Amino acid sequence: MRTLVHLSDLHFGRVDQALLAPLRALVERVDPDVVVVSGDLTQRAKMEEFEEARAFLDTLPGPQIIVPGNHDISLYNVFRRFVKPLSRYKRYITDDLDPFYADEEIAVLGVNTARSLTIKDGRVSRSQIAAMREQLAGLSPEITRIVVTHHPFDLPDGFEERDLVRRRSLAMQAFSESGVDILMAGHMHASHAGSTAARYQISEYAALVVQAGTATSTRGRGEVNSFNVVRVEPLKVEIDRYGWDVVRGEFALVATEKFMRTGNVWTPHIDGLMAAGL
DSSP states (O other), rough: EEEEEEEOOOOBSSSSGGGHHHHHHHHHHHOOOOEEEEEEEEEOOHHHHHHHHHHHHHHHSSSSSEEEOOGGSSOHHHHHHSSTTTTHHHHHHHHHHEEEEEEEEEEEEEEEOBBBTSSSOOOHHHHHHHHHHHHHHHHHTEEEEEHHHHOOOOOOTTGGGGGGBBTHHHHHHHHHHHEEEEEEEESOOOEEESTTTTTBBBTTTBBBBOOOOOSSSOOOOTOEEEEEEEOOSSSEEEEEEOOOOOTTTTEEEEEEEEEEEEETEEEEEEEEEOOOOO
């Protein structure tokens, strides 16, 4: 079994400072094999925001798979937005926009979906899809394949289709052919876990979508600050969602969801939702 901590939408520049130490302490107790951060490390891609984000990441365990989000591209500085869109991200966070980690049980691939030509939407390119195919092609079929993006490939009811990443259908077909099991994302500041079967009707294939809320931002959009702990086995994934408990001043377990794999299809485990409450 492998354990991943899934953080997203940190938004340094609009961070609730009271959450940082408890979050760090809980991540240390979980002792993950990999820490995933699915984008929007900053609020406005300012130098000081990246410095704060870097300092916080340095307190977390590794290895870390980090991808940028749309907020990590300058919004108002036109030159920096269109000529050097991720220069500060590369300087302070990582110059690897397609990070990769693999061991004998899991492979985790980060894919950059942030683009300077749009304010908040995301996109995958054909070259990225081809590179993903090549990266995953030689892996053993027993390895659980995980793709991390900022923009989501699937969302629950109540969200708009335009919030999904562009070229998603083309990417999903490639995911099915490459045996991708789990799609991790952020962007919406809303937690969610589910199967892609309803949105993408691909024969004998359905990936597991794991969406993280915002771990530390003051912009919760109706949901408390939260993050995921994902425990991965070859045929089973268990997702613990932790939410901020204002009364106790700590992150507490909110819910656990379980999913099972049959062939190349991930589905919710019966009796797999167990509410823990705050």
